Amino acid sequence: MLFNLQRYSTHDGPGIRSVVFLKGCSLNCRWCQNPESRSRQQELLFDQRLCLSGCSLCSERCPHAITRTQDGLTIQRTLLTMADYQALNGCCPTGALSVCGNAADIDAIMAEVLRDKPFYTRSGGGLTLSGGEPFMQPELTAALLKRGREAGIHTAVESCLHTPWSYIAPSLPWLDLMLADLKHVDEARFKQWTDGSAKRVMDNFRRLAAAGTEITVRVPLIPQFNADRAAIRAITDFAADEIGVKEIHFLPYHTLGINKYHLLGAPYHASRTPLDDPELLTYAEDYASAKGLTAILRG
Structure with a gap:
């Protein structure tokens, strides 16, 4: 079950990419900017x-x-x-x-993706699976990544990592890059704002690191949740010291997805004001750099 296929993307992995958005997510983040992706149904x-x-x-x-x-x-x-x-x-x-949401088979998806193979070849781009949470459809995710690898293109997944490890492991032989959210390392805070478990996410990060998977950590900075120095330090320390990643992206909170809640007839429970704190963003970049990470500010 898909809800979008976006071509010519340049922010979802290296080079020019096609991003396949799969429906279904196990988290319920208050600030989710793609609420139409949460349900696995239309x-x-x-x-x-x-x-x-x-x-x-x-x-x-x-x-x-x-x-x-x-x-x-x-x-x-x-x-x-x-x-x-x-x-x-x-x-x-x-x-x-x-x-x-629409159902599409693997052949149809890959036919659309491979239309742009010359652009992937020239730019070092390829296929990115996003969502929602791609690993909520584990068989489809593994099959698409395998087909991408067999076609000779770079493969990536954007994930919240809030799934059983058994959903993730089958994809690893075909995965070149994991772009994974690390929203918080405090279990109680994570549960309050996402209805999920930070422990599950962190355990999956550790397993990915042990498997030698290339990981880029992404940190959405959300007011009243993790947009503070203590949370940024704890997240960055985990990324640098426990899983040894090389790159971390900080994504300041925005409100571009609010209207989608109106379209779904659903309430919105996060701030209606974008994050505007240049000093905090500078601190995040500087602290990550001091820990030996390449820090990139997105958005």
Whole structure:
């Protein structure tokens, strides 16, 4: 189950890349900028601003879940079935209503990815799997990476590493680079903000390091969560001292994904103000550099 395939990306690994976004994630981060990626199932996005007042195409196709009132559409998402998503896909003339997520087989995905192989060859780029969490679909992830390696292109995965190790291990023979989030090293804090376990993530980092996997650590800096000097030091120390990575990326919090919650009919529980703390970002870069890491500021 995919929700996007992005070509000509330059920020998801070396060179020019195609990024395949897989649906499904085991975390529930408050600040998630891709909330449409969390569920492994298809979801309905609705933008009232684009809805035509006289149109009833969607409500005619799914009258049990979608009704039109004077105030616009009322959507009962919990009543939608797989057949409803198929009926609704592409039915809206303005794009106000759209289905997020589509099933595609490996051959179709790789045919799209390999269209740009000349660009990968010239730039040292290739295929990146992202999400969501790619390892939530472990068989597909391993198969895509294997096909990428067999095609002679660089392979990478963007992961939160919050899955059983048994989901990750089958992909390692075909993986060139792991781009992995290290959000916090404090178990209680991590649990409070993500509904997950920092221990699981850190254990997977240790296993990757022991397996000799090339890892780039990514740190989303989130206000009130980890955007402070103590958290940055603890995260950087783990990256440098325990797993011995060479590169760390700091990603300041932004709010570009807030509207997606509106489209999903879901609440947003993080700050509505982007991180604006140049002094903290300078500190993060300087501290990581002092620990022998290549520090890169993204965004």
